[in-house]
Amino acid sequence: MSVVPAVMSAVAAKDLRMEARGRHAASSVMPFAVTMLLAFGFALGPDRPLLAQTAAGLLWLSATFAAVDLFHRAYRTESDDGALGGLLLAPGAAGGVYLGKAAAAAVQLWLLVVATGLLVALLFGLPVTHHPLLLLMVAAAGVVGLSAIGSLFGLLTVLGRRQAALPVLVLPLVSPVLIAAIRATQAAVSGDPGQAAGWLSVLAAFDAAFLALGYLVYGHLLED
């Protein structure tokens, strides 16, 4: 196996194993997302059609805000005991480290979006049964975009301890991904697979662009 795929799979497996044991994200990110959804639900009131109309946006908003904490936590484990130094000194591995961190974050976020999506379906009446496979694909494409950006800028939270900069950097940049994910979800639940597929293509393009950018830039951020 060449360096990048091997490092990517090792970093992703390591991050997921640590999360499975420590349940750091599960114990804080999930309750945060659920609390946000409930707060939105109470704020909008018992108007069922309004809730169903806004459900896709609420789902992705809660996932995005919860994701910011997840990205921060993913790097906090690297700063303990100087583990990040070990990643830096691995030869030619920066791109693989970035893709591995992004892959692990995407898996966790996908589970979060699917779980909160089911909750949204239950509470807000989001019709998820029309095109479930398409919705799962939208969820996957959306979380890849979020993870591509968050895993790049999450690194800044451990370099120079600029934790406060993470939401400032991440939230504006994820806007295109967020908009495309919301529109694709709305189209899929309203029974318009053609429009959903169109937005899914836009999401895929964003994913590819952000992943390529992160892959190229990550090594420069990691150095010095």
Add this chain to the structure above:
Amino acid sequence: MSAAIVLAGLTRAFDGAAAVSHLHLSVDVGEVVLVEGSNGSGKSTLLKVVATALSPTFGSGSVLGADLVRDRSWIRGRVELLGHEPRAYADLTAVENLRFVCALYGLPGALAEPALERVGLAEVATVRAGSFSRGMRQRLALARAVMRDPDVLLLDEPYSGLDALARLLVEDLVDEARERGHTVLLASHERPRPGLVHRTVRMDAGRLHEEART
């Protein structure tokens, strides 16, 4: 004898203040050099620059003939820096930590268990590193060096947090590296046992002041 480490007028500054200043040093292949100096003298910065964890601000240098800036990736494959932090993941077991290092460096994962055996951690191989004492974490870091068997070994205050037995282990590792013709740069404010190092250099306020062959 060819040079393993060559530094020519090397300066490394942080926010304009030089931690290492106009440093000239040449270390031969197979040589073991002790870098002495008090806290803040620039020993750690020197080792980090040689390990390519930090870039020189001015000056140049090479490790095994490869340029410190241009050939960073190549150098990283041949150098191991054991610094102040053991670089272990608390939620991974000792053996998982080492296998992860193997994956990063393209080494077979089977090297992990013998390395743990070598540093006396075989019995806690499947225990999470988060429950280890500082000394045990230091041993885990030593196991990384054992496993990688680098051409150039950089030890930054390796005696810190270690008991007498573990100190012997560090010195045995240095001896073994020397026997295999590997180069060791050992930064410490504590004296190693007599005969362990070929040469001692002293750092003070970022400058190399004196040099003595032992």
